[in-house]
């Protein structure tokens with residue numbers, strides 16, 4: 001893709017949580033960037049650290065080490081300490097709309113709250129008018145939804161409300177944390193359509209977090225894959241899906257159902273896991289994927305693989321790829 005401005009830069013980011021069982025390394029030294037107007041996909045299985053990365057980006061957690069740079073400004077601090085203009089410019093849609101919307105408030109109150117916080121409306125009728133516009137944008141007829149409460153809505157309608165709230169302050173960057181995985185398949189397509197339309201109309205940049213590789217294939221411009229708190233491969237989406245190099249990427253892609261002969265032809269040969277997912281408290285030395293990797297050799301257990309650039313924009317950290325960066 002054409003190189004555009006980097007709106008978000010993640011540098012050597014770490015987040016460790018102390019628990020009674022030991023220190024959980026939820027995110028362990030990851031780096032990537034999101035460019036203006038793109039959808040950057042962060043994929044991986046449950047527990048890989050992708051949602052924690054989203055929360056660090058938003059300032060819901062503070063990093064243990066590393067930096068989050070937004071439009072060149074270091075925002076590696078908790079959201080409450082972030083300047084107001086940064087909070088207005090970054091937003092998030094959570095996985096579960098049911099728990100992210102206050103059940104005692106009306107849709108008008110919920111979508112209107114960020115408008116009030118950021119002083120974007122001056123009176124009640126202006127607020128009603130602006131909320132109505134936002135609801136129309138996410139295809140919820142205002143006359144039907146404005147005065148209802150989350151409990152009266154279906155899953156897709158709740159998520160559309162959460163999206164309306166997320167774009168209320170006209171942000172330029174939105175974290176989408178598994179925005180469709182709690183929804184029925186038929187509703188998922190509608191929500192994705194709304195997100196794509198909004199991105200084009202409002203020139204939004206997305207950090208799209210999901211475990212769903214089929215979905216990623218359709219929405220992302222670049223993709224990174226996480227395993228046990230680390231990124232192991234990232235590339236433009238076309239290369240990621242047509243020429244995956246890391247055994248973990250191949251393992252996940254080979255198990256994704258496909259619809260067309262063309263997709264079937266592109267599917268990597270099946271890579272079978274040879275073991276269990278290791279603990280994030282005590283990750284294995286060397287390549288963290290080695291207990292599951294059918295290609296693991298002695299070096300994989302001893303030495304962490306470094307990233308190498310294999311083709312333009314395509315990086316992989318695996319001892320099978322030795323072309324130097």
Ligand code: SF4
Pocket residue numbers: 246247248287288289290293294295296297300305317318319320
């Ligand atoms: Fe497998 Fe070794 Fe590559 Fe890790 S570094 S993915 S264990 S071949």
